[in-house]
């Protein structure tokens with residue numbers, strides 16, 4: 001709970017510069033259980049969230065590193081922690097919508113056509129000023145076989 005304000009400050013610092021979506025403090029509290037933070041002596045240096053979308057699919061989102069802490073491996077450590085978390089949850093595929101696809105490529109994520117993602121992942125878009133001209137890149141990491149066959153999403157074609 002004590003990290004929520006710092007998470008919001010880091011995300012919104014980057015959101016104000018057009019790098020990611022703004023998050024209200026209310027939205028952060030609502031999803032606080034999804035978050036992992038990088039911590040140095042009690043100071044939050046960065047955050048990432050893993051949000052389950054469907055039985056075999058989760059989104060890595062809200063990846064952000066404090067401006068004074070970039071370039072020191074914090075972002076890479078957060079992505080590794082998110083992948084580990086997704087793996088522990090039994091998620092098979094982890095995706096992100098991003099402008100830094102080159103950063104994600106270093107962790108094995110591959111570019112995909114975003115129309116491959118289920119429609120329910122676009123719910124945040126209503127809050128985005130670029131919703132009618134989205135230029136984010138979809139990247140996906142296949143975590144391999146990780147549990148039983150998932151049920152089919154009833155909203156998606158087989």
Ligand SMILES: CC(C)(COP(=O)(O)OP(=O)(O)OC[C@H]1O[C@@H](n2cnc3c(N)ncnc32)[C@H](O)[C@@H]1OP(=O)(O)O)[C@@H](O)C(=O)NCCC(=O)NCCS
Pocket residue numbers: 014019020061062063064065066069070071072073074075076077096097098099100101102103104106
């Ligand atoms: C992108 C971001 C998370 C990277 O975090 P970071 O802590 O600065 O990155 P790291 O220090 O862990 O970088 C690890 C490696 O990735 C490389 N890298 C960093 N940003 C990169 C980018 N945009 N494209 C390609 N490679 C990148 C680094 O050069 C470093 O390489 P090295 O190991 O050979 O030295 C951070 O800059 C950030 O918060 N950006 C703004 C918010 C954002 O864009 N979030 C992503 C939303 S999906």
